[in-house]
Amino acid sequence: MIDREQVLHVARLARLELTEDEVGRMSDELSAVLGHIEKIDELDLDGVPPTTHVVEVSNALRPDEVQPSLPREVALASAPAVAGGGFLVPSPQADADPS
Amino acid sequence: MSATDVTLLSAAAAADAVERGELSADELFEAYRAAAAGDELNAYLWVAEDAPAAPAPGAPLAGVPLAVKDLFCTEGVPSQAGSKILEGYRPPYTASVVARLAAAGAPLLGKTNQDEFAMGSSNENSAFGPVLNPWDRTRVPGGSSGGSAAAVAAGSAPWALGTDTGGSIRQPAALCGIVGLKPTYGTVSRYGMIAFASSLDQAGPLTRDVTDAALLLRHMVAQDRRDSTSIGLPGEIELPRSESLRGIRLGVPEELSRADVGIDPGVLETFNATLRLAESLGATIETCHLPHAPHALSAYYVLAPAEASSNLARYDGVRYGLRVQDGGLVGMYTKTRSQGFGREVKRRIMLGTYSLSSGYYDAYYGRAQRVRTKIADDFRTAFEKFDFVVTPTAPSVAFELGAKTADPLAMYLNDYCTVPMSLAGIPAISIPNGLSDGLPTGFQLCGPAFSENRILDAAHALEQAIGFDGSGGRIDA
Numbered sequence: 001m002i003d004r005e006q007v008l009h010v011a012r013l014a015r016l017e018l019t020e021d022e023v024g025r026m027s028d029e030l031s032a033v034l035g036h037i038e039k040i041d042e043l044d045l046d047g048v049p050p051t052t053h054v055v056e057v058s059n060a061l062r063p064d065e066v067q068p069s070l071p072r073e074v075a076l077a078s079a080p081a082v083a084g085g086g087f088l089v090p091s092p093q094a095d096a097d098p099s
Numbered sequence: 100m101s102a103t104d105v106t107l108l109s110a111a112a113a114a115d116a117v118e119r120g121e122l123s124a125d126e127l128f129e130a131y132r133a134a135a136a137g138d139e140l141n142a143y144l145w146v147a148e149d150a151p152a153a154p155a156p157g158a159p160l161a162g163v164p165l166a167v168k169d170l171f172c173t174e175g176v177p178s179q180a181g182s183k184i185l186e187g188y189r190p191p192y193t194a195s196v197v198a199r200l201a202a203a204g205a206p207l208l209g210k211t212n213q214d215e216f217a218m219g220s221s222n223e224n225s226a227f228g229p230v231l232n233p234w235d236r237t238r239v240p241g242g243s244s245g246g247s248a249a250a251v252a253a254g255s256a257p258w259a260l261g262t263d264t265g266g267s268i269r270q271p272a273a274l275c276g277i278v279g280l281k282p283t284y285g286t287v288s289r290y291g292m293i294a295f296a297s298s299l300d301q302a303g304p305l306t307r308d309v310t311d312a313a314l315l316l317r318h319m320v321a322q323d324r325r326d327s328t329s330i331g332l333p334g335e336i337e338l339p340r341s342e343s344l345r346g347i348r349l350g351v352p353e354e355l356s357r358a359d360v361g362i363d364p365g366v367l368e369t370f371n372a373t374l375r376l377a378e379s380l381g382a383t384i385e386t387c388h389l390p391h392a393p394h395a396l397s398a399y400y401v402l403a404p405a406e407a408s409s410n411l412a413r414y415d416g417v418r419y420g421l422r423v424q425d426g427g428l429v430g431m432y433t434k435t436r437s438q439g440f441g442r443e444v445k446r447r448i449m450l451g452t453y454s455l456s457s458g459y460y461d462a463y464y465g466r467a468q469r470v471r472t473k474i475a476d477d478f479r480t481a482f483e484k485f486d487f488v489v490t491p492t493a494p495s496v497a498f499e500l501g502a503k504t505a506d507p508l509a510m511y512l513n514d515y516c517t518v519p520m521s522l523a524g525i526p527a528i529s530i531p532n533g534l535s536d537g538l539p540t541g542f543q544l545c546g547p548a549f550s551e552n553r554i555l556d557a558a559h560a561l562e563q564a565i566g567f568d569g570s571g572g573r574i575d576a
Contacts, residue, residue, distance in 0.1 A: 018445075040398060055285045080420075087417050095428060096426060
C-alpha cells in the first residue's frame with residue numbers, strides 16, 4: 001500500500017506536481033502494481049548475488065584519446081534560454097520552497 | 100515496376116533489384132516516401148521530404164530506406180521519443196546505429212510513433228496519439244515500437260528499427276504479423292538512443308521476414324567506443340538458409356505456455372500447431388522449467404522504472420525541449436516535468452523513485468536484482484539441455500483501443516512472455532505464427548547470448564514451414 005502522504009513525498013522527490021485527482025489515482029494504481037511486485041517476497045533469495053548488468057565483461061578499457069565533441073554553440077542551440085555561452089536558468093532564490 | 104509492386108518486395112529483394120539495375124534507388128525511395136506520407140495509421144511522426152543522395156556504389160543495403168523509431172536521435176530531424184517534453188528537439192547528432200545503417204546504404208525514410216519514452220505495450224501512451232493496427236484499425240498495434248511494426252506490416256516501410264526493453268520489439272511484431280528481433284544485450288550500440296532503462300534497452304530490426312531481419316542486423320552490430328556496454332558479436336551475421344530443424348532440441352517452459360497463466364486459448368492453439376510443425380521438421384520437443392519466470396514481471400517493474408526515474412531526471416527544462424517558467428529553479432523543474440510528461444511516464448517515475456527511496460531500496464530494488472540473477476540462471480540451466488526455449492510472444496492477439504488503459508497491471512501483463520529474456524540479456528525473435536480470430540499471433544524463440552545466427556536459422560526454417568500470409572495487414576491489399 002502506498003498512501004496519499006507517501007505519494008506526495010515521492011512526487012516531491014521526483015519533481016512532479018500532481019493534481020488532487022492524480023494523487024488519489026496514483027495511490028490506487030501504485031498500490032495495485034506494488035501488490036503484484038510483492039509476490040517476490042515469497043522467494044528465498046538468501047545468498048543470491050544481485051545482477052546489475054548482464055554483459056560478462058569487466059574493466060573494459062580503451063585508449064584515452066581526445067576526440068572531437070560538440071562545439072559550444074551547437075550544444076546550446078536546443079536550449080530554451082542561453083546567456084554568456086551557458087544555459088540560462090531561473091534563480092533558485094526565487095523559489096518559494098527551495099527544497 | 101509500379102509503386103505498389105515495388106513496396107511488395109522484401110527489403111532483401113528490393114536491394115537485389117537495385118543491384119541488378121531493375122529498379123533505381125530513387126524510384127524505391129519515392130515509392131516508400133509516398134506510402135509513408137499517405138500513412139493513415141498514425142505510424143509516422145515525420146517523413147523525409149527529399150530523396151537522399153544515391154547510395155555509394157556497392158553499398159550492401161543499396162538504398163533500401165529505413166523507418167526509425169522516434170527515440171533514435173537523428174541530426175536535424177525531430178526526435179522526441181513520443182513525448183511532449185522534448186517539444187521542438189532536433190538533435191545535433193545521429194545515433195550510432197542509424198549512422199551505421201545509412202553508411203551501409205539504408206537512408207532515413209521517417210520517424211515512427213511510439214509509446215512515450217518506450218513505456219507501454221499498446222502505443223496509446225504516445226503524446227501524438229495511438230497508432231492503429233493495420234489488420235484492424237479499432238485495435239492497438241502493440242508497443243512500444245508500435246509505429247515501426249504497423250509501418251512494416253502495412254507496407255509503408257520496407258523495414259524498421261525499434262527498441263526492446265521488456266518486449267517492445269517482439270510484442271508489436273507479434274500483434275502486427277511481422278518479424279521482430281531483440282539481439283543479445285550489448286551487440287548494438289545504444290549511443291543516441293533516448294534512454295528508458297539502460298541495463299535492458301536494446302535496438303533491433305522489425306521486418307517482413309527472417310532474412311530481412313538478418314540482413315538489417317548484420318549492419319547494426321558493432322562495438323562502439325561511445326557506448327561502454329557495447330561489445331558487438333563474435334562473428335558476422337549470416338543470411339539464414341536452413342529449412343530443417345533436424346537435431347534441434349526445443350524446450351517449452353511450462354511457466355510461459357499454459358492457459359492458466361493467462362495465455363489465450365486461440366494463441367495457444369497456433370503455438371501448439373507450430374510445435375507440431377517443428378517436430379515434422381526434425382526438432383525434438385520437451386517441456387522445460389523456468390521456475391522464476393513467473394516473477395520476472397515483478398522484478399522488471401522494479402528495475403525498469405528505477406532506471407527510468409534516474410534516466411528521466413535529465414528532462415528539467417534546462418538544455419533542450421519544453422520549459423515552463425514558475426518563479427525559481429525548482430518551480431521551473433517541477434512545472435516543466437508535470438506538464439511535459441504523460442500519465443504512464445509519471446507513473447513509472449513515481450514507481451522507480453519510490454523503490455529507490457530510503458527505507459524501500461533493499462525490499463524492492465535489491466530483491467529485484469537478485470530475482471534477475473535467478474532468472475538468468477534458469478535460462479542457463481535450460482540451455483544445457485535445449486538449443487532454444489520457445490513460447491508464445493504475447494498472451495493475446497491485438498486488443499481493442501482503450502481496452503486496458505484504465506488498468507496498468509493488465510497492460511503490464513502483455514509482457515509476461517517477453518520480459519524474462521530481457522532480464523537475462525539473451526536474444527529472442529518473434530515470427531508470425533498464423534491467425535487467431537483473423538488477427539496475427541507470434542511465436543517466440545530465444546537462445547543463449549550471442550546465438551543470433553542459430554536463432555535466425557531456426558526461425559527461417561519455421562517461417563518457411565508456417566508460410567504466413569501477411570497480406571491482411573497491407574494498406575494496399
